[in-house]
Amino acid sequence: MRLLLPLLMTVPLALAGAPLAASQPITGRWLTDSKDGIIHIARCGETLCGRLQRSLVPIEPPGTDIKNPDPALRERRILGLAVLTGLRLEDGKWQGQAYDPKTGRSYRAVVERVSNEALKVTGCLAIFCRTVTWTRAN
Template sequence: MKRSAIFAAALAFAASTPAFAAEPITGRWMTEDKDAVVTIAKCGSSYCGRISRFLVPPPQGADQRDTNNPDPAKRSRKLMGLPVLFSFAEDDDLWRGRIYDPKSGKDYRSVVRRKSASRLEVKGCLGPICQTQNWTRAN
């Protein structure tokens, strides 16, 4: 009898405990290399992050194009305003989507987690291997 009362109490507690929700990742974030600011916001039904400011001008200036993109039709796009994070959706305590690297022209599976009010952990993964960057809140 005592065992079933403990089980019932544990079950009631588990049912009343909310699932972990991901901290919002929206806002302006400075990349780890401190070369750009990416603004993350709602984009349709998902979230995306666009280059909103260059802190270090690219080789061809602020009008730099997406010249490393493997798709010739996309090579004329400006990097300014380009989505480098796209198709992000909340998944428990983190966000999952894709990340685009304009320096290589490749995109990768990505996981983003809000570590604090001023720090975002951004991972880009190719298979089981991931590279992690820490982005900081931009003013």
């Protein structure tokens, strides 16, 4: 019984840690999978958002969101643009919207922390999804 009691006490602790690992914060600076930009994820009001903090490749002139389907938004600067918006924690995953200024398309987004150094970012348009891995930026 003396050996069994310490073992039984560790089971609730192990189970309690599982949801915490699944919902680790995703805030910080992340290098995109294509290594062309650094996205800074931080609180934006009640949700999280990710903004293009730094471009590691030249941005085509005029440096604005020219491919946006909304003509009123085409004058927005690319640097500082929110590419992830409305991220809320649901079932251990951060869910919201993603925007790709290269194409002007918006996607349903799911972001998961897979380690201290990596995020799994999934963008879906209808039933078609693509998953990439972003790494922590220094």
